[in-house]
Amino acid sequence: MLTKALQEKIDTKTKPIGALGLLEKIAHQIGTIQNTLSPQLQKPTLIVFAGDHGIAAEGVSAYPSAVTYQMVLNFLSGGAAINVFCRQHGLELKIVDAGVQQDFPPHEQLLIAKVGYGTKSFLRDSAMTAAELEQALTQGRAIVQDTAADGCNVIGFGEMGIGNTSAAAMLMHYCTGIPVSKCIGKGTGLNAEQLAHKQARLEEACQFHGPLEDPKQILATFGGFEMAQMCGAMLEAYAQNMLILVDGFIASAVYLVATKLCPEIHTHALFCHQSDEQGHQHLLEYVGGAPILHLNMRLGEGTGCALAYPIIASAVAFLNDMASFQQAGVSDKQ
Numbered sequence: 613m614l615t616k617a618l619q620e621k622i623d624t625k626t627k628p629i630g631a632l633g634l635l636e637k638i639a640h641q642i643g644t645i646q647n648t649l650s651p652q653l654q655k656p657t658l659i660v661f662a663g664d665h666g667i668a669a670e671g672v673s674a675y676p677s678a679v680t681y682q683m684v685l686n687f688l689s690g691g692a693a694i695n696v697f698c699r700q701h702g703l704e705l706k707i708v709d710a711g712v713q714q715d716f717p718p719h720e721q722l723l724i725a726k727v728g729y730g731t732k733s734f735l736r737d738s739a740m741t742a743a744e745l746e747q748a749l750t751q752g753r754a755i756v757q758d759t760a761a762d763g764c765n766v767i768g769f770g771e772m773g774i775g776n777t778s779a780a781a782m783l784m785h786y787c788t789g790i791p792v793s794k795c796i797g798k799g800t801g802l803n804a805e806q807l808a809h810k811q812a813r814l815e816e817a818c819q820f821h822g823p824l825e826d827p828k829q830i831l832a833t834f835g836g837f838e839m840a841q842m843c844g845a846m847l848e849a850y851a852q853n854m855l856i857l858v859d860g861f862i863a864s865a866v867y868l869v870a871t872k873l874c875p876e877i878h879t880h881a882l883f884c885h886q887s888d889e890q891g892h893q894h895l896l897e898y899v900g901g902a903p904i905l906h907l908n909m910r911l912g913e914g915t916g917c918a919l920a921y922p923i924i925a926s927a928v929a930f931l932n933d934m935a936s937f938q939q940a941g942v943s944d945k946q
């Protein structure tokens with residue numbers, strides 16, 4: 613009933629049918645989530661989860677693990693891309709230490725939810741234990757519960773963790789069966805030789821671990837603490853009936869695991885951009901996501917979410933504020 617009424621509201625706005633393209637689909641989706649013809653976006657929030665990865669020691673990233681800690685300090689002093697875009701577009705920003713190798717001084721924007729001081733290398737071990745995974749999922753859920761209690765109904769998730777395009781590629785490979793060669797990419801900027809090394813290391817890890825089916829086991833085996841918390845956070849955002857903004861390759865790989873645990877989550881997800889990371893396009897095709905932006909970005913941090921947010925806000929604004937043919941006295945289709 614609401615589905616039809618929303619479509620009618622969209623179709624009677626003063627424009628040719630369908631002329632607002634993807635904005636119309638977004639408006640319809642948000643109206644459906646909120647069960648109203650007049651949805652509102654409240655307290656848009658971006659949460660960046662940070663954690664270190666054991667696999668980073670295997671030469672799979674162009675940058676050292678130390679950058680994870682240094683970038684979190686940069687987030688806290690307001691100088692990273694995600695700070696700039698959140699400030700520009702009015703999103704609240706929270707940073708979570710999910711598992712960085714060093715400790716941070718207290719800061720009002722920093723939530724400390726450390727599962728450990730980095731994961732183990734999944735080359736010869738499971739990145740985390742089943743107990744650590746459960747802890748991370750629960751912490752991610754709790755963070756979103758608090759955010760929902762503050763009145764937020766639209767939430768995006770970012771990550772910082774040197775080595776996490778490798779972890780994401782493994783999640784993607786194990787959840788989809790797509791060959792590793794199509795799941796990897798140059799991440800922070802590997803050259804062709806380094807990329808071949810990355811592929812060889814990840815294929816070695818596949819040999820070591822063998823076939824795995826259970827999504828939680830896949831996440832514990834290859835994921836980072838920041839990715840596990842993000843997964844819990846996405847599941848809770850669905851439970852809280854929030855609109856979920858999915859960022860680039862890493863966030864989409866986490867979202868993929870979340871869909872395996874809770875297939876209904878797709879009704880609440882928007883794909884903010886298509887990353888330049890090679891695997892992302894295949895991943896979006898697999899989950900059936902139509903990205904809002906194509907900007908050739910490959911950064912993560914939630915930057916795609918922050919940049920897509922004003923477009924999403926425009927979708928809600930046209931649904932609420934644009935005149936209908938009748939209101940404006942404009943002649944409808946013959």
Ligand SMILES: Cc1cc2ncn([C@H]3O[C@H](COP(=O)(O)O)[C@@H](O)[C@H]3O)c2cc1C
Binds near residue numbers: 799913
């Ligand atoms: C300075 C800097 C800032 C970043 N912000 C996000 N990432 C991104 O790059 C990392 C993933 O790429 P890889 O798997 O190749 O390490 C993640 O931390 C991701 O958030 C950054 C990377 C760097 C170097």
Ligand SMILES: O=C(O)c1cccnc1
Binds near residue numbers: 777863888892909912
């Ligand atoms: O798309 C992403 O999330 C991404 C790609 C490369 C490096 N860091 C993040």
